Amino acid sequence: MQTNASRPAKMLAVLTAVALTTVLTACKSSSGPSTENVTLNGGGSTFVNPVMSRWTHDFAAAHTGTQINYQSIGSGGGVQQVKAGTVDFGASDYPLTDANLAEMKPMLQIPETAGxxxxxxxxxxxxxxxxxxxxxxxxxxxxxxxxxxxxxxxxxxxxxxxxxxxxxxxxxxxxxxxxxxxxxxxxxxxxxxxxxxxxxxxxxxxxxxxxxxxxxxxxxxxxxxxxxxxxxxxxxxxxxxxxxxxxxxxxxxxxxxxxxxxxxxxxxxxxxxxxxxxxxxxxxxxxxxxxxxxTLTFLIIPKDGTDVGKRTMLKKFIQYIVTDGQLIASQLNYAPLPDGVKQYDQQQLSQMTVNGQPVQ
Missing domain, CATH: 3.40.190.10 (Periplasmic binding protein-like II)
Structure with a gap:
């Protein structure tokens, strides 16, 4: 049988739990966009597919809830899909010319490896x-x-x-x-x-x-x-x-x-x-x-996007490719990028936006 003295203590415990939950929720929401359960889709180059398979597997393994799907459909297919907006990124063994870029919404081209x-x-x-x-x-x-x-x-x-x-x-x-x-x-x-x-x-x-x-x-x-x-x-x-x-x-x-x-x-x-x-x-x-x-190979991505979670994870994935991922590339007999090209990649990544704002 519950006594009158125990009721205030029980009420205090409930209120404390509610307050704690509220604080934790607020902290979580203020920590930035969640990148859990993000799926990225890409397609293109068959040339880069062997190392792309490793990159996508290793990155997803290190980022719980992230899934990256890459279709090895050829560079031409990758360019067309990223142009149509049906993938988050494309991969091509030939860069887009200024004339190509003029026919598309703003794109970033990021060299990823060579072979x-x-x-x-x-x-x-x-x-x-x-x-x-x-x-x-x-x-x-x-x-x-x-x-x-x-x-x-x-x-x-x-x-x-x-x-x-x-x-x-x-x-x-x-x-x-x-x-x-x-x-x-x-x-x-x-x-x-x-x-x-x-x-x-x-x-x-x-x-x-x-x-x-x-x-x-x-x-x-x-x-x-x-x-x-x-x-x-x-x-x-x-x-x-x-x-x-x-x-x-x-x-x-x-x-x-x-x-x-x-x-x-x-x-x-x-x-x-x-x-x-x-x-x-x-x-x-x-x-x-x-x-x-x-030849060098290139990632082709829209400069801007609307999904905060996807854009945040995509930037992290590309950052991994052009840094730690270069070691994986060399293990699979692709040539790593020289420092000058890596610096160019970082400049390109800094231009990524989501809803017009820089991707964090």
Whole structure:
């Protein structure tokens, strides 16, 4: 039976609990926007997908309640989705030009990593890595070199018994940043390619069999003796594909790797510090270790947004990518960003807004 003396004590306890709850609620609401249970959606580059998978997994694991979905649909698809507003961020292996940006709401472009585009091939009986010059690569993809017995190919591979079979070219059919990087290189080394075909995520190929994604290109090469195509390095490694050494302007045949991509970045350091959209293909002869078909990749995000939680977490995610995430990138054979480009990234991030106000 409850006594009269105990009633005031019980009432005091109830009032104290209510007051404490009110104070805690007020503290929570004044601490800024909650970023719990935030879902971010992105899409684009297949080139960056292997490291993006690690970035999204590791970041979400460290931020309870955060989920990041990334669709590897090709750079062209990523650009279109971020333009349409159906994703929170896009990823592309080619930067948006001023003309592209003029057709979209204000966007920020943030370099995220870099890597090489590899030439993969199917040459039965070849035991040494294939060597290819710019003349050979442009001749093959222009359809001018049709046999592996061509004198240009023999010159690149002295003393090597190349098979007496036809060249079978494979290329991407989807909008692709890998294609953009590759055709940017071809345009830089071949005036004929630049005039007849040009560069971009999708071009009118003079010759070859089309495949969707790196998977499609690889399938065409594997099923065609004499086949040759292009894929990103991590994809080639994961699928045990043979890759060619490519001759650079210094006259060296360079294996695609993190180190040779880093050398290509270093060769363009001054230009990149001014504008990270500068291509890093066909480095000058002063960079003897540079792989000539290298590319930066970019995150593309709307400058402004309306969801405070999403924008706050998106900024944290990108901040992670361009800082601690660079170590993960290097472990997966992507080249880390140089300091000048990292500084540019920080400047871009500082421009992120939500409802017109800086994102905290």
């Amino acid at each position: 090489p585009v590899c030439i993969t091939y199917n040459l039965p009986g070849l035991t040494k890595p294939l060597q290819l010059s710019a003349e050979a690569i442009s001749g093959i993809f222009l359809g001018k070199i049709t046999s592996w017995q061509d004198p240009i190919l023999k010159k690149d591979n002295p003393g090597v018994a190349l098979p007496n079979i036809k060249v079978v070219v494979a290329h991407r059919t989807d909008g692709s940043g890998t294609t953009a990087a590759f055709t940017t290189y071809l345009s830089a080394v071949s005036p004929e390619w630049s005039t007849k075909v040009g560069k971009g995520g999708a071009v009118s190929w003079p010759v070859g069999l089309g495949g969707k994604g790196s998977e499609g290109v690889t399938a065409q090469v594997r099923q065609s003796p004499g086949g040759i195509g292009y894929v990103e390095l991590i994809y080639a490694q994961q699928n045990n594909l043979a890759v060619a050494n490519v001759r650079n302007q210094a006259g060296n045949y360079i294996t695609p790797s993190t180190a040779s991509t880093t050398a290509a970045i270093a060769a363009f350091a001054d230009q990149l510090n001014k504008d990270p959209r500068v291509p890093i293909v066909n480095a000058p002869a002063s960079a003897p270790e540079a792989y000539p078909i290298s």
